[in-house]
Amino acid sequence: MSSVGTISRVAGPFLLAKGMAGSRMYELVRVGEAGVIGEIVRLDGEKAAIQAYEETIGIKPGEKVVGTGKPLSVELGPGLVGQIYDGIQRPLSVIQDLIGPRIRRGVAPPALDHKKKWSFQPMVKEKTKILSGDAIGMVQETPLVKHWILVPPWIKEGFVESIVPEGKYEVTHPIAQVKTTEGSEKLHLMHSWPVRQPRPYKTMLPTDVPLLTGQRIIDAFFPTAKGGTATIPGGFGAGKTVMLQSLAQWADADIVILVGCGERGNEMADVIEKFPKLKDYRSGKLLMNRTVIVANTSDMPIAARESSIYTAITLAEYYRDMGYDVAVMADSTSRWAEALREISGRLEEMPGEEGYPAYLASRLAEFYARAGRVTTCGSDEKCGSITAIGAVSPPGGDFSEPVTGHTLRLTRVFWALDFSLAHRRHFPAINWFMSYSEYMRSFESWYENVGPDWPKLREEAMSLLKEEEELKEVVSLVGAEILGDKQRCVFEVAKMLKEYFLLQNAFHPVDMYCPIKKTYQMLRLILEFYERTKQAVARGVPLTQVLSLGVKGELARMKIVRPEEFDETNLAITKKMSEQFGQLAEETPEGESV
Amino acid sequence: MSEVTRTGRKFFTIREISGPLLFVEEVSGVGYGELLEVLTADGEERTGQVIDVSEGITTVQVFQGTSDLDVKASAVRFTGETIKLPVSMDMLGRVFTGGGKVADGGPELIPEDYWDIHGAPINPYSREHPIDFIQTGISVIDCMNPLVRGQKLPLFSGSGLPHKLIASQIVRQAKVRGQEEAFTIVFAAMGITADEARFFREDFMSMGVLSRVAIFINLAEDPAIERIITPRLALTAAEYFAFEQGMHVLAILIDMTNYCEALREISAARMEIPGRRGYPGYMYTDLASIYERAGRIRGKSGSITQMPILTMPDDDITHPIPDLTGYITEGQIILDRKVHKTGLYPPIDPLPSLSRLMDKGIGPGKTREDHKQLSDQLYYAYAEGKVLRETALVSGEAALTKVDKLYLQFADRFERDFIGQGTSENRDIEKTLDLGWEFLSVLPESEFSRIDPDIIKKYSPKHTRKDADNSLVS
Numbered sequence A: 001m002s003s004v005g006t007i008s009r010v011a012g013p014f015l016l017a018k019g020m021a022g023s024r025m026y027e028l029v030r031v032g033e034a035g036v037i038g039e040i041v042r043l044d045g046e047k048a049a050i051q052a053y054e055e056t057i058g059i060k061p062g063e064k065v066v067g068t069g070k071p072l073s074v075e076l077g078p079g080l081v082g083q084i085y086d087g088i089q090r091p092l093s094v095i096q097d098l099i100g101p102r103i104r105r106g107v108a109p110p111a112l113d114h115k116k117k118w119s120f121q122p123m124v125k126e127k128t129k130i131l132s133g134d135a136i137g138m139v140q141e142t143p144l145v146k147h148w149i150l151v152p153p154w155i156k157e158g159f160v161e162s163i164v165p166e167g168k169y170e171v172t173h174p175i176a177q178v179k180t181t182e183g184s185e186k187l188h189l190m191h192s193w194p195v196r197q198p199r200p201y202k203t204m205l206p207t208d209v210p211l212l213t214g215q216r217i218i219d220a221f222f223p224t225a226k227g228g229t230a231t232i233p234g235g236f237g238a239g240k241t242v243m244l245q246s247l248a249q250w251a252d253a254d255i256v257i258l259v260g261c262g263e264r265g266n267e268m269a270d271v272i273e274k275f276p277k278l279k280d281y282r283s284g285k286l287l288m289n290r291t292v293i294v295a296n297t298s299d300m301p302i303a304a305r306e307s308s309i310y311t312a313i314t315l316a317e318y319y320r321d322m323g324y325d326v327a328v329m330a331d332s333t334s335r336w337a338e339a340l341r342e343i344s345g346r347l348e349e350m351p352g353e354e355g356y357p358a359y360l361a362s363r364l365a366e367f368y369a370r371a372g373r374v375t376t377c378g379s380d381e382k383c384g385s386i387t388a389i390g391a392v393s394p395p396g397g398d399f400s401e402p403v404t405g406h407t408l409r410l411t412r413v414f415w416a417l418d419f420s421l422a423h424r425r426h427f428p429a430i431n432w433f434m435s436y437s438e439y440m441r442s443f444e445s446w447y448e449n450v451g452p453d454w455p456k457l458r459e460e461a462m463s464l465l466k467e468e469e470e471l472k473e474v475v476s477l478v479g480a481e482i483l484g485d486k487q488r489c490v491f492e493v494a495k496m497l498k499e500y501f502l503l504q505n506a507f508h509p510v511d512m513y514c515p516i517k518k519t520y521q522m523l524r525l526i527l528e529f530y531e532r533t534k535q536a537v538a539r540g541v542p543l544t545q546v547l548s549l550g551v552k553g554e555l556a557r558m559k560i561v562r563p564e565e566f567d568e569t570n571l572a573i574t575k576k577m578s579e580q581f582g583q584l585a586e587e588t589p590e591g592e593s594v
Numbered sequence B: 001m002s003e004v005t006r007t008g009r010k011f012f013t014i015r016e017i018s019g020p021l022l023f024v025e026e027v028s029g030v031g032y033g034e035l036l037e038v039l040t041a042d043g044e045e046r047t048g049q050v051i052d053v054s055e056g057i058t059t060v061q062v063f064q065g066t067s068d069l070d071v072k073a074s075a076v077r078f079t080g081e082t083i084k085l086p087v088s089m090d091m092l093g094r095v096f097t098g099g100g101k102v103a104d105g106g107p108e109l110i111p112e113d114y115w116d117i118h119g120a121p122i123n124p125y126s127r128e129h130p131i132d133f134i135q136t137g138i139s140v141i142d143c144m145n146p147l148v149r150g151q152k153l154p155l156f157s158g159s160g161l162p163h164k165l166i167a168s169q170i171v172r173q174a175k176v177r178g179q180e181e182a183f184t185i186v187f188a189a190m191g192i193t194a195d196e197a198r199f200f201r202e203d204f205m206s207m208g209v210l211s212r213v214a215i216f217i218n219l220a221e222d223p224a225i226e227r228i229i230t231p232r233l234a235l236t237a238a239e240y241f242a243f244e245q246g247m248h249v250l251a252i253l254i255d256m257t258n259y260c261e262a263l264r265e266i267s268a269a270r271m272e273i274p275g276r277r278g279y280p281g282y283m284y285t286d287l288a289s290i291y292e293r294a295g296r297i298r299g300k301s302g303s304i305t306q307m308p309i310l311t312m313p314d315d316d317i318t319h320p321i322p323d324l325t326g327y328i329t330e331g332q333i334i335l336d337r338k339v340h341k342t343g344l345y346p347p348i349d350p351l352p353s354l355s356r357l358m359d360k361g362i363g364p365g366k367t368r369e370d371h372k373q374l375s376d377q378l379y380y381a382y383a384e385g386k387v388l389r390e391t392a393l394v395s396g397e398a399a400l401t402k403v404d405k406l407y408l409q410f411a412d413r414f415e416r417d418f419i420g421q422g423t424s425e426n427r428d429i430e431k432t433l434d435l436g437w438e439f440l441s442v443l444p445e446s447e448f449s450r451i452d453p454d455i456i457k458k459y460s461p462k463h464t465r466k467d468a469d470n471s472l473v474s
């Protein structure tokens, strides 16, 4: 039952209450006449500290606090996909319909539409033995998502006593009765789950399949895994948000959960406007059919910013349990960490580095630990994954700060954003020397299936970029005059690699997405051009002649050739390259020098 | 104690005064965020707000400062209300103090309504994305970092840099093409000098726009704490004009650095654990509660475009004030002292500047189809030119190739005649883009890797002139 206490202090989003004996840590409470939603974040005898998920203006000491007996939980069931929620899973479109364009306190519509009827197909019969995680039926949630209705985690095993026939049911309608050792329990299309508690799985699996993103620099050089982790730190304007949005659009995950955590309202508006129109390249269906958005912008209550990360990862686990590959993108985990810091400061806890609480690292670790590829609970061997990708916004763009530091230790892929690239509008501004992927080695055989010479190409490309960097040093010391065509060719082709391959415009209708095969072919062609150029120069062909070959222009335009036409383009360019370089040889017979 | 007896009654129970804060005891029934009146011994009335309330002690920030207050003879009177701004169309053409009082000697307003100055967060689902290009007539802004109606785009300046001139030029020239309606201006000044205030007022007057400006001024000598509410009052007025009256508002907030200093002062008086460089850990969230009030709302015809101006302490862009601002606003226009010293106006460095809404606001039908690609190429070329300029400085021109030297030439001309323009020179977007092409054509076409060949053919002067020549011949 619910306990009742009284408010003794209000300071912004932070409240103290007394007379709270019997309350539990992380219990959800309602405060005062307005019924402001809060969560107990510290208990000390009969005193409780509460973080409020809504505005606290006007709340007075003496107002009453009612415990709900439940921790902060999310509703899980059909109807999640396509929604946009705030940090405590309130549906923002419903809030708009209820109270207009501004968010005010006191509205708490259910996360799922309790009135909507879903077509349910039962998959088990009466008397069937079931385990936690077994599917008892299916709802086609969107054209892209088959929503399996699973036996919830708290029922370890049992028998189906009864199950409803195929038909249309609300999420709260009992669809099955299950007998367990503890008694008999009704199951519904939905259930609720506390966000701070990870959902169980059977075993953790190795992460050896890349999560393809359609972004060339990532897929070719710094891939993350299905079930992996990645972080993208960068100062403002370096390209975090655009990258996360590109990943949300093009990553080959089944479900994408995008968290706007303490960031701009207009960026969320942009996604809400764009996603329902964009098509998934694999299915041709609209992207919104696989996306859930959690938007707690910077002007929305800070406690709900803190919880938004947990809300998102819990939704991810729910779909993982169905056997899906889920990707969670959080923009930005720094704002989440700041929310932690602010709450901790109000609790007058001992501050650690830069005022962050000492438990910052462990909270971050808990979040990233909920990523992974697993065999899910249930009788069948099902495999699901969560990839967790977090943006970090280091103060002053300086990576030597606590949130970046801890995150780098906890994640296995680092996409380092570089101001100097961003300032010359080289996007994605991922620095190719600083970034890394610790998964690369376990992907080798996967890549060799796409093209046997992948590892070689990758190495050649990197060493070309390194060589250019070293030559630049030399030039700045002794001048460009000493450069022969052999060195100049490094500059020229490195520039081609950067401009024609690494540079990728997230807003160009074709360039925004590059399938892995095209990425491979593009890289191969540029490096073939390099190889041939080196040979020609060694033969004494002036570099200027090579650079004026028509095929160079075609290499420049590869990125805007549609993927479905690229096999043809690939052949055509290969052919032209061989012809045009061949003619060079004829015009400039061997031996003749410049 | 009941509500009725509490409000309206005077309490002489101030226990302590510290910096801008009062600590009051023995009052019950006070709500967090409540507005109150503070009365000095000789009857002067000030306003305050409850920022922390517990059973024993109520903490109050006093907007007009605490000088001349004392614990014995001063009193507080609670109102049971939150801080509200009386709003009406008659705010236009008027000047108010930073605390919202009439400051031009004119009559008091007859309010249409009273609006809470803290606003309420806009549901992200209800936002309409800004898409209308605002032509400011300043090339480096319009071409490289265009302003879009409903955007929040700050000027990052430094003391002594001409941000006032730029702001004034923008107010004078800004327009959405094809639309008659001029911007309604809300001007909020925090801690600026009387001279600066006069500059703006006279400027608005000389432009003949005074009747569409609402001015809120907190001067350098005014109480610092008042700066906490000045931008909130101004933005409440802006919201009234935009979302109640359907007007397009341009809100200028100057100088956000002074605002942040006031924030720091309160935090220090509350003895909070400071965040980076002594600024409160919640400064990001606090600034967001101001900047996020820009935008458009679905179903409403008006908009708020924000141009906050801040002076970067020590010209340091990594200082928390510009840093946190840049993390919230939709880009930034950066003034550069080195450039200013060369005498160039406007001394805007396009490279670290950014307009995040550029892609939404430009292109065919809005500006021109070549706009984005041209600006991308200009970015690349100027960045290249600047790097080579450094190289040439260190190792002499001999270190450069032939093409390198052309990049140098480009960078020089681009700075002088593209970025550089007169304080009252108003270039339309076609003129700006054509200029961009002209300077770019110093470089060989093979360098234009960021522009589609068709676009080059259509817009590059080399081609357009040739076409013109050809047509002359035939």
Ligand SMILES: Nc1ncnc2c1ncn2[C@@H]1O[C@H](COP(=O)(O)OP(=O)(O)O)[C@@H](O)[C@H]1O
Binding pocket: A234, A235, A236, A237, A238, A239, A240, A241, A242, A243, A427, A428, A429, A504, A505, A506, A507, B354, B355, B356, B357, B358
């Ligand atoms: N891949 C990209 N392609 C084109 N433009 C980009 C790309 N990434 C970033 N940008 C540009 O940089 C700006 C800032 O990027 P954003 O992702 O918002 O930065 P951050 O989130 O790091 O502050 C964008 O508004 C866009 O103009």
Ligand SMILES: [Mg+2]
Binding pocket: A240, A241, A242, A263, A331
């Ligand atoms: Mg961002």
